[in-house]
């Protein structure tokens with residue numbers, strides 16, 4: 465089966481200063497990749513390179529076997545950035561209708577999809593409220609609902625669970641796992657360890673470099689620890705020891 469994302473020896477920077485280095489990554493259909501790392505470690509930069517929004521300094525990024533940016537491929541990708549791109553003066557339903565129309569979704573399907581995605585993020589009773597009156601967490605949920613509209617083959621979610629309470633997070637994870645079971649690919653960045661534990665694959669980055677990669681179970685066994693947070697801390701200490709020995 466074709467890889468959804470294939471990254472080789474990737475280096476990305478701003479003004480020729482590298483902030484992400486030596487990344488190699490394969491993500492396959494049906495996988496949920498959790499991209500884990502502290503603030504400023506390069507997660508969003510990596511995602512933006514995958515989307516074709518930044519040109520790498522070196523190395524390659526292929527999505528569905530093709531180089532990005534590619535307008536036709538963008539139709540197969542649902543992208544949720546860190547900032548909510550919502551129309552405040554419109555209601556939640558109008559926002560969803562607008563984004564469904566951009567995807568040329570037929571009316572009948574739009575009606576059904578709005579019901580479905582609103583249920584996933586528990587916004588059914590707020591669909592006819594103006595987004596201007598939404599809390600930050602509700603806006604995040606609406607952004608996620610918009611990203612889930614339709615049948616994207618690849619979902620790229622930058623911190624989708626920020627401001628989302630634990631009960632709703634469980635509901636969202638159920639949906640993500642169902643999508644993955646149906647062969648979709650999901651890539652998400654997160655700071656939340658509970659999210660990381662549920663991903664099928666993890667890539668931990670620190671100071672722009674991959675410090676550990678594998679399934680949560682493999683990583684816990686390899687580093688002989690109980691949770692992915694400890695994997696991260698231990699892998700970070702190994703990175704520090706390596707850097708200081710150079």
Ligand SMILES: Nc1ncnc2c1ncn2[C@@H]1O[C@H](COP(=O)(O)OP(=O)(O)OP(=O)(O)O)[C@@H](O)[C@H]1O
Nearest residue numbers: 478479483501502503504505506507508509510546
């Ligand atoms: N447009 C830009 N121009 C210059 N430097 C940038 C730009 N965007 C990000 N950076 C720098 O690149 C590094 C990685 O940033 P990035 O946003 O990818 O981190 P992140 O892991 O996504 O952080 P967070 O979890 O806080 O979102 C940081 O040092 C940041 O200051």
